[in-house]
Amino acid sequence: MASDRITLIVPARGEYAKTVRMTAAELASRLGMSYDEVDDVRIAAEEAFVYASGCLGEESNVTFAFTVSPGTLEVAVGPMPDHHDGVGPGIPEGYAEFILRSVCDEFEIERSDEGCTLRLCRRAAALVGEPGA
C-alpha cells in the first residue's frame, strides 16, 4: 500500500516546537494510535526538534520529513551538522538518543557528507478491535 510523505520545514527556534508536536500528533492520531502512543510521538518530535535546533542554531531551519503508511509513522529529521567534533548543542547526544530510543520502535542516526539525520519510526501497537488490543 502506498505511503504519503509530508514535509515540514520550521525555523530552529523554540516557539515552533508546538508546530512540530501538533503535526506529529495529528499524523499519529490519523493512524489510529492510542493516547499513549500519540504522546510518545509528541515527546519524540519535541526531543528531535530540540536536539536538531541545538545542532543547527537559531538562524537555520529544521526539516521534518514524515512518511505515513498503514500503522506506521516514520520521521527523518535533518540533515544537521554532525557535532562529533565536540561542539555540542548543549544536550549530549547520548541523552537525546536514550529518550528517542525509549519512545520510538526504531531509531538511528544516519551520517553522510551532508551531516547527520535522525530517523525515527513508531508503529501503532494494535489496531482497535483486534483481540487483545
Next chain:
Amino acid sequence: MPRSQRRPERRLVWDKVHTRELFVYFREHADEESRDELITMYLNLVKYLASRFRNRGEPIDDLIQVGTIGLIKAIDRFDIDRQVEFTTYATPTIVGELKRHFRDKGWAIKVPRRLQELSFRVNQAVDALTQREQRSPTIIEIAEYLEVTSEEVLEAMETSEAYNFVSLETDRSSDGSDSFSILEYMGEDDQLMALVEDRTTLSEGLKRLAPLEQHVLYLRFFQGLTQTEIAGMLGISQMQVSRLLRRTLRAMREHVFVEEI
C-alpha cells in the same frame, strides 16, 4: 560558635551545601547579605530561563529583570525543610513571572477557558475509557466519547501541559515514591550512563528531580512501561503521567544541561 551563627563564606557557584547554609543563615538572621548572595548565585538560572523567551520581541535585559523578581520571590518563599532542590522550586516561579509579564503585555499564549475545560474533560475521558476498554484509547475514541473533533483533543493535550508544573502536593504520593531515587537503580554500566559521557552532570541532574519524577522516568524509560501501566501502578491519572514525563524531560534539559548551554 554553631555553624548557623556564622555567616557562610562567599562563593559564587551553585553548590547544594553552600545554598543550604545560606538559606539557613538568611532565615535565622534575616540576613540581607545572604539573600543578595543567593540572588547572585542563581542569576545564571534566570538568564537561562529568560533566554527561552527571547524570541518574543522583548529585550533580553528586561526579561532578566523580570525573571530576577521571580528568583527573589522564590528565595523569600523557599522552605528549606522541604526535600526539594532550590532550582526545582525556583524554576516554575521564575517562568511564572516571565509568563505573567507577557500576559500583562497581552502577548501571552492565552489558554481559552473552553480549552482548559476540554483538557479537564479529556483527562477524565482517558481514565474512563482506559478502565472500560482495558487499554489506552485512541484519539478518535476520546473525540467520539466527548463529542468533539480529534483536533480539539490534540489541542487539549497541548493545553494540559503548557508550562503546567504539577503542584508539589501531587509529588507527595503515598505509594513510596517519596523516597525513590533513580540512582539506586542505575549502575555505572547502565545503558544511559554508558551513553552519556558526562556522568557526573547526569547523576546530579537526576538527583535534582523530585522522587515521583524520578520514579516515573525510571518506569517509562528504564522499565519500558507504558503511561497507562505507570498510571495504574502509581495510582495517578494517565494525563498526570504524561505531564510528569514531559516536565521531567524539560527539567533534564533545563537543569541538567543548563551549564553546558
